[in-house]
Amino acid sequence: MPGNPNEIKLVNNAMSNATRRKIMNFLSAGDKSTGEIGGEVGKTMLDFHLKLLQQASLIEIEEGTVKLSEYGKNFLEDKEDKSVNKITDISQAKPIEITEVRQLLPCIADSSKFRVIANMAPSLGETLKVLEPLFPRGRYSDKISALIMQKGEIITTVYGTGKVTMTMIKNEDEAKEALENLRSTINEAIAKGVAPAPREKVRxxxxxxxxxxxxxxxxxxxxxxxxxxxxxxxxxxxxxxxxxxxxxxxxxxxxxxxxxxxx
Ligand code: SF4
The missing domain is CATH 1.10.15.40 (Electron transport complex subunit B, putative Fe-S cluster)
Incomplete structure (x- = not known):
């Protein structure tokens, strides 16, 4: 079963592709021949896709029959559990305001740019996790309870506590614009009251x-x-x-x- 970082990378890579995810879902209904899989997902690069899934220990192939490995089955079950547990109701969340821009300090990596520390209120706590799909380059980190987003060079981190940090900002105007965009994107979603649909991620x-x-x-x-x-x-x-x-x-x-x- 994959456990070390390289093996986990192989699994991430295997599951980063829509065709391969489709193959996995197709196999969850039972063992299939390669012909049946080709009929379902198309024959283009089928061998390549199957090879990557096999390398990631997600499937097993024997004499033209393809089946989910034990790990593959557990992987799909785990994924289902997590999606069932996802919070989808954000109707209780309140619109946020940027209450304070506390500091504009030179970036460590590039002193011609700035890092910004700001605050928004009320704090969003766990709701942030649900808002992740709003930001194309967004990733929620359970470890630090924060949503990390990248847009061009700017990396924005919004913490569940309300603290916001931004790096590689050109000047105060850019900081204000970026914070305003952040505020309006979040508030639009809160006004709708439903969580954005989870997006498929390519890592x-x-x-x-x-x-x-x-x-x-x-x-x-x-x-x-x-x-x-x-x-x-x-x-x-x-x-x-x-x-x-x-x-x-x-x-x-x-x-x-x-x-x-x-x-
Ligand atoms: S050209 Fe860029 S991406 Fe390619 S090996 Fe060099 S640093 Fe890496």
């Missing part, structure tokens, strides 16, 4: 996993990780990573082409 991790991870900077980014983030937000194209053209990375490139096709 950054698989992208990063298949990049050469040399951090050579030829793509114009400081690291493969930041390039992966740009790929995710469609701000960079794969061909900017010239290292990927080396023959030894041919398979990585193929995987990345599939992943980027689903952004």
């Amino acid at each position: 950054v991790e698989p992208m990063e996993l298949y990049l050469p991870q040399t951090n050579c900077g030829k793509c114009g980014e400081q690291s493969c990780y930041t390039f992966a983030i740009k790929l995710m937000s469609s701000e960079a194209s794969l061909d900017k990573c010239t290292s990927l053209k080396e023959p030894k990375y041919a398979t990585n490139q193929e995987h990345l082409q599939v992943l980027t096709a689903y952004i």
